[in-house]
Amino acid sequence: MREYRDDYVRSGEYIDILIAPWWQRFGRDVAEALRGVDAQAGPLVDIGAGGGQGTRLAAEVLPEAEVLAVEPSPLLRGVLLSRVAERPDLRERVSVVAEDLLSARLPERICGALAMNVIGHFDPDGRERVWSLLARRLSPRGRIALNLSEPLRPARVPRAPMGEARVGRGRCVGWAAAEPSGPESVTWYMEYEVHDGLGGVRTSRTDYTWWTLDEAGLRAETARHGLAVSAFGPAGAGLFVLSHGRG
Numbered sequence: 001m002r003e004y005r006d007d008y009v010r011s012g013e014y015i016d017i018l019i020a021p022w023w024q025r026f027g028r029d030v031a032e033a034l035r036g037v038d039a040q041a042g043p044l045v046d047i048g049a050g051g052g053q054g055t056r057l058a059a060e061v062l063p064e065a066e067v068l069a070v071e072p073s074p075l076l077r078g079v080l081l082s083r084v085a086e087r088p089d090l091r092e093r094v095s096v097v098a099e100d101l102l103s104a105r106l107p108e109r110i111c112g113a114l115a116m117n118v119i120g121h122f123d124p125d126g127r128e129r130v131w132s133l134l135a136r137r138l139s140p141r142g143r144i145a146l147n148l149s150e151p152l153r154p155a156r157v158p159r160a161p162m163g164e165a166r167v168g169r170g171r172c173v174g175w176a177a178a179e180p181s182g183p184e185s186v187t188w189y190m191e192y193e194v195h196d197g198l199g200g201v202r203t204s205r206t207d208y209t210w211w212t213l214d215e216a217g218l219r220a221e222t223a224r225h226g227l228a229v230s231a232f233g234p235a236g237a238g239l240f241v242l243s244h245g246r247g
């Protein structure tokens with residue numbers, strides 16, 4: 001994993017519970033985008049699977065599919081492994097790959113991929129390699145579901161709460177702010193407050209680079225690899241499917 005930097009060393013504890021509302025909101029759309037993919041064509045790859053909410057969804061919507069959940073961050077991988085291991089049906093078909101995508105040994109043929117809330121971790125050169133490796137492996141009728149998150153171009157994002165989750169007495173609140181950090185990137189500044197309900201508060205902060213990409217950029221980059229882009233889900237949700245040929 002030479003080129004990979006773990007941006008979740010400090011926040012990995014909270015990501016899965018704070019991202020759950022995103023999956024509640026868009027999970028059904030993502031499921032529809034994958035439905036009908038020919039699982040006989042090869043495994044489905046969940047790129048940056050995190051705690052595995054998308055992995056579980058993909059395995060449920062494609063009950064014949066093998067799923068390779070690629071997750072480089074040890075903290076998030078622990079959540080993923082437990083989520084997979086506690087369900088016998090997932091344990092049978094889902095493998096957890098402890099690599100970043102560009103280092104993972106992937107099969108020559110895949111039936112599809114999920115890349116949710118992850119594309120911004122790849123710089124432009126990295127994205128080029130991602131599109132190349134996916135286009136080469138994607139089966140002729142396969143599909144790749146991904147999303148592009150705001151901001152789509154470098155812009156300041158004022159500090160605001162980005163999520164809250166309660167577990168027992170505990171309450172975790174995430175705050176996020178972004179500043180442009182280059183012509184194609186922002187730096188996200190994240191802060192997590194964990195109130196334990198007994199009077200204690202833990203705070204942790206982290207920042208990381210997020211590479212911006214808009215729909216036009218996605219279309220231009222993926223077209224060079226023979227991939228077509230179609231939007232799915234609610235207008236403006238930033239959800240797209242890539243497939244071979246025309247969109």
Ligand SMILES: C[S@@+](CC[C@H](N)C(=O)[O-])C[C@H]1O[C@@H](n2cnc3c(N)ncnc32)[C@H](O)[C@@H]1O
Nearest residue numbers: 019047048049050073076100101116117118121
């Ligand atoms: C915001 S989380 C999203 C997790 C999951 N896809 C979801 O939507 O619930 C981004 C994930 O991408 C992973 N990631 C970052 N860089 C990566 C890379 N180069 N290859 C694969 N995964 C990566 C992180 O470790 C993290 O789990």
